[in-house]
Amino acid sequence: MVKYIVVGYGWRAQLFYDLAKYSPNQFQVVAGVVKSQERINQIKHERGIFATVDLDQALSLNPDFVILCIPRPIMKDYIIRLMEKGVPVMCETPPGKTTAELNQLYLKQQQLAGKVQVLEQYHLWPFYQSLLNITKSGIIGEVQNITLSALHGYHAISIFRKILGVDMQNCSILGQQFIHQVTKTNSRQGFSYDGEILEQKRDLVTFSFDDGKAAIFDFTSHQYFSTIRTRRVTIQGTRGEVNDMTVRYLNKDNKPVQEEINLYYLGTNNISGLYNHSVSLGDKILYENPTMPARFNDDEISVADSLLKMRDYLAGGAEVYSLKDGLQDAYLSFLMEESLKTKQLIQSQSQSWATHN
CATH class of the missing domain: 3.40.50.720 (NAD(P)-binding Rossmann-like Domain)
Structure with missing residues (x-):
């Protein structure tokens, strides 16, 4: 408990x-x-x-x-x-x-x-944890860059740093914002079917890290709830890439292989409780839900997993998501906001949490 x-x-x-x-x-x-x-x-x-x-x-x-x-x-x-x-x-x-x-x-x-x-729960989502496990497995080689259109601000930066393995490295940041229109579909208040047209901010930001790795941030202001603005992610490594649910890589004979990421949900076309059971790539299990059989959506699963890991951390286990990591995410998000506002290239500087051992 x-x-x-x-x-x-x-x-x-x-x-x-x-x-x-x-x-x-x-x-x-x-x-x-x-x-x-x-x-x-x-x-x-x-x-x-x-x-x-x-x-x-x-x-x-x-x-x-x-x-x-x-x-x-x-x-x-x-x-x-x-x-x-x-x-x-x-x-x-x-x-x-x-x-x-x-x-x-x-x-x-x-x-x-x-x-x-x-x-910071997104790295514990079934999908994102599966992406991390794919990159850690080495099948796409050393990760070079990531493009993500799914999460805002510090949440996206957290995934960038995890996937690229850049820790506290400095980077240069350049952003630009566009205003477009989109039809309202869904929000925290529920679904809308009256065809109302809303203004939508689209932020495009590049992060160039000191080791040459790069991240591209692409997020629109209605993306979390919209039924017509979907998630997109591309991760490129020296021996392959992940393109949303498709993984392309070279096998040991340097021949091309293509496999699909499969999110397996119980409760679909059967009478089990509805929840994510596991995620696989071919015959490899990338992720298993630690909260089964609770009927949680993917965000609830990740937050619940964070609380379980917090319990373990307090009992002497590994950190869940350290304050240093949260501070670095927030700091880079502040610089991103500044670049979007000024349209200027901004260079990050090592802060106290990055220089203290």
């Missing part, structure tokens, strides 16, 4: 309550921390879970860790407050709003030896 406190009750915080609702044998929200009596009443009515405005009262219930789902401007101070109390933290959003704040937070974490992990 993973027991945690959730601070905040916005759209994203709902996910952590849902995990406990749909997999009560694995997850438990011991308390919610919110900013008003109105929110306390809402959580009691909607979730039947204890909530309070008093963080110390919630901590008295002895959670394994605290999940922060709060706005970026107050994230750094909240993390420091919890570190000073010796409480482990998972932060859901970028942990600061400026590069200076990111450096301040890192130095404070070093002083306090705080146990802080970042809830």
